[in-house]
Amino acid sequence: MKVAVFSCKPYDKRTLEAATQNSSDVELFFFESRLSSETVSLANGFDAISCFVNDDLSRDILEQLSTFGIKAVALRCAGYNNVDLYCAKALAIPVFHVPDYSPTSVAEHAVALILTLNRKIHRAYHRVKEGNFALEGLMGFNLEGKTVGCIGTGRIGQAFCRIMAGFGCRVICYDLAPNDELIEYGAEYVDLETLYADSDIISLHCPLNASTHHLINKTSLDKMKNGVMIINTSRGALVNAQEAIDGLYNGKIGHLGLDVYEQEGKFFFEDMSDHIIYDSVFQLLLTFPNVIVTGHQGYFTDIALRHIADTTLENLAQLNDAPEHFLRELTNKH
Template identity: 55%
Template sequence: MQVTVFSAKPYDRHFLDRGAASGLSLRYTEAHLSLETAGLADGSGAVCAFVNDDLSAPVLARLDALGVRLVALRCAGFNNVDLAAAREYGLTVARVPAYSPHAVAEHTMAIILGLNRKIHRAYNRVREGNFALDGLLGFDLHGKTVGVVGTGKIGEVLARILAGFGCRLLGFDPTPNPACEALGMVYGSLEDVFSQSDILSLNCPLTPETRHMIRQDTLPLLKPGVMLINTGRGGVIDTRAVIDGLKSGRIGALGLDVYEEEADLFFEDLSSQVLRDDVFARLLTFPNVLITGHQAFFTHEALDNIAETTLGNIVAFRDTGAATHSVSVERLAAHG
């Protein structure tokens, strides 16, 4: 079975090349999947896509016309897929539901620690011979209230880490996690979590209900000076509103591993180019903002698990006509 792998980086090839042992023929391209590039999948029975690939209805229609029957996502989120259109065209969509919650949770904690203790600023100062401490003041995490929005596998691991620091845990999730409750997490309304949290971590998927959860009319609900962390999906926050929150001081610090318009930025080396995204460029001007380029998942263990599950989905579909971890419109409703 031939598979066209879109948005393929060298590390993707390294971990996916074992597919040859499963009788799969993997054809790699660094191009993002879009209506313009979908033709690269000609002759393939499956495409393998990533978080910023376009899987809207027009693209799915094009893939269907080319004879593609499987869309194998090498990620957990599927907000970039028009599942209704996939069902209309008879396309199976599969994903990697859990690759390493530890990877994302640990990176979330790294951002919290780095942002609080200004590690990124201190690193640059010391390299320049500046050992002054002014502007590097942080706070003890012990005793602080941390709100975790989304307490699935990643949120649970993050809660365990935070509990180890002695934090008070608040949670919001349509389905409370008993493991988090056992750690002392208290579940409440979104308004309660927003208003009481010294640190607010967004670890939820992007759904119609969570899109722009942080926006102009919810900013006043946040505790003044809150540290806001988003390692979920970029669209969970309205970036322009967050910039206003930073300017007003309502948001005291911001840590991001995702960005709602990241498709034109992340995973690429743009160091020799002028950034054309004025909103993102504005974020970079704040000293109390720490951004990483969607790297929370990027550990050896996670990439190994992603490759294993993705290849397993493709092989299962080839052999049985059904992927192990398929996604449907009905599951989308449950995912929210």
């Protein structure tokens, strides 16, 4: 099977090549370009493609892939909001994802953002390098006893809740399907209104869909405590960035940690240090001392990359083993 791998960085290539050392069934061809209307022609002549979070798998792209004879799409991520699954199912193109690459990697990154924002590690680091050891302006708060709200308790959300419980926090959750193990662990499931009102820290671990798009907006912010900390390591469009900025200005948001951004596809995963980033909202976010933005690196650990590579190849192998079962993983749910 010949597979075109899009959005492939050097670290992706290394882990994927290592995973294919003992396999002769799959031959990978690597493209650093994102899949888009401009690059979709690169997929012509391949049997399948592998994509990442910001590749375009909308209807037009999928229809072109179908004309090329593409037999499958193997996502190297858990989220699939960039895929028109209904179109994929209609075209009989199976879509696979990696639902469990390393939940703790993203959960730990969310906690790292909380600790950095709270104890102002980013500011202290630069002060000390400049010989400034003054503590004024660096005061944080104890996590023990704080109420942490977790929206979404899938694998990542569960890992996050367990970590925060270890700090001595009261953990409250919202999810359409409560997890009994978390309840036994001491977490409480509440409605969104209660979570907004009671939480000192809110961390987002839910998928992006029509019901969660811009979940954090002026209306939801108005229901939260003044000075609330908001963490998003899930998908950028869960947060209305402009209304979050308004919340930063008026003090409703005391700290904001983002590993994702709604318009990140324009520049995330690239070295933009010699370029102007033409996004005034993003640039404004970077000016706040109580905001930290990282470039979608929550998943980026050695274990997670190896698991992504292994699972991607296992997903592709299913086509060789049982090609008649073409509606797999995601498409069989839609």
